[in-house]
Amino acid sequence: MTQAIHEAWKYQGLTYPNPAVGCCIVGAKGELLAINAHQKAGKPHAEVLALQDAYVKLTNDFKILNFTNSFEIHNYLLANHNNCFENIFLYTTLEPCSHIGKTPSCASLISNLKIKKVFVGSLDFNEEASQGNKKLLDSGVEVENCLMQNECNKLLEPFLQWKKSNFIFFKWAQRLNATIDDGIISSTQSRKNLHGMRSVCDLIVIGGNTVRMDRPTLDARLVDGKAPDVLIFSRQKEFDTTIPLFHVANRKVFIADNLSLCHDYKNIMIEGSAKMFELTKEIVDYYLCYIAPTFGGSHGFENVNAKFDILNLHQDEIDIIMWMKRIDKNDE
């Protein structure tokens, strides 16, 4: 389950409006057959991708790898599994879905493949998709619930926030010596990851100073994605309209001295420096930090105090990518 959780975190921020979910498949002797995660809404669920990988390991039938569409993978598995999953265990961070949406139900698939036992982290709070466990149990699959539930619930928190109101994360990229000025900081890989997140955000909030200094575009060009709307959080009403962010197609730009616009959006990224960090601390759910393993630049997060819990940490080729929750706010 630890590995399923870690894999899922790699796609946190990219799966909106779906939750980040990871899945591991393990053989009768405990051998690891597959680790995979849900990567993007509309693409296969974590369980389907992991079952696809495990099927190849168990059968050496590589033909299934020609399919990327969830329906096709489902159908191929159902037609060809030949009971190869009979003694197999499946670990998933979230209860398998029971509804047919953009993809067929994972609970049905798992039942039909006659998986021996399913370990579930978080129970599904989404009423449309839930009752997956019931479907599994009804078909004779063993189910163990709530394995590493706390860790799985942290992974699920953005999704639960989307359902309830909205999810707001504060993102910054820094060097190891915590500077954020003086040109491009992050690796191409990290910037693609960030653009992927932007392409599923509906609003970016940014401070007026950063807009004036950096003259950013704030789009998702590195992944050919849709650019989110922008809220410039500033008391100043006028900005130099030659700044690139004003010239992105299909985008609205707002300027306001308050954050009430956030109520109208679901998945919100705040970009900024120490001042924005302080001003937004009451509304931010998670923090996302990219660290480039370099020294350079001059200015960064000065005169701020905070304490974080690291939710997940991984290295993406060059940079460190880290999701955190602040643990020094008064309400906690």
Added chain:
Amino acid sequence: MTQAIHEAWKYQGLTYPNPAVGCCIVGAKGELLAINAHQKAGKPHAEVLALQDAYVKLTNDFKILNFTNSFEIHNYLLANHNNCFENIFLYTTLEPCSHIGKTPSCASLISNLKIKKVFVGSLDFNEEASQGNKKLLDSGVEVENCLMQNECNKLLEPFLQWKKSNFIFFKWAQRLNATIDDGIISSTQSRKNLHGMRSVCDLIVIGGNTVRMDRPTLDARLVDGKAPDVLIFSRQKEFDTTIPLFHVANRKVFIADNLSLCHDYKNIMIEGSAKMFELTKEIVDYYLCYIAPTFGGSHGFENVNAKFDILNLHQDEIDIIMWMKRIDKNDE
């Protein structure tokens, strides 16, 4: 092998004068039976600890866990293995030793247990211990060499430096916003890890300013370890002798305006800030950075430029511990 390497890095800096070595044991179906690492000179080698864990998994005989001494574990395994390792694979980051030193030879043990196949990362450059592979092959164990050799060699570099001359690493602890002032930064766990490293260092090099400002002790009290000698690198010859580092038993303190004393020591830790970082860049092999997930303090590594390759990254309860190599020096 990836997991064996990662496990070994957790003990990098603690195994002097032995190399950091990791070992994984995998069953016939590919199931992971054990991951372990050499933790400290005089304690069992990585292979012995991993074989001990794997034996428990294979036999459910927990009695072997009563033994912590390498001879006892060897003897228990030899007397009780009952060919349970016949279809088992062993991955080790370094060629198993063939000599009987503080512990019996791992190559003999592996041969006697009739392990099916051994995957080796780095070949042993230590003439005393080498020829482990030959011993394995002579007894009919299959051997595959040089698996992930580059990564394993990076793990081995401190050991090779000790053999050749000395290994010098630059250590610092910072907050996420790169400050290094204003009291204790690291978690208790990280500081214990650091004290463990100090207890096997023979020299700490520190700048005169840091000595005056921080008034450090620079001992290994958190692990009841031996305190290394200290070189204060400073043009000033006189220091306030009430500073605690001058009052540690069995320690020599030197004050010099050059680093030539380093030639007389094998395992050297440099502690300091930006100035020391610049002054020592030509002699440092590896960099070790502890990052506390907090914001605070005021000053850190200002006005420095550097680019690192992250060799290993892991989180130790709270803090991030990161070994790095500098990749922007002129000679590379």
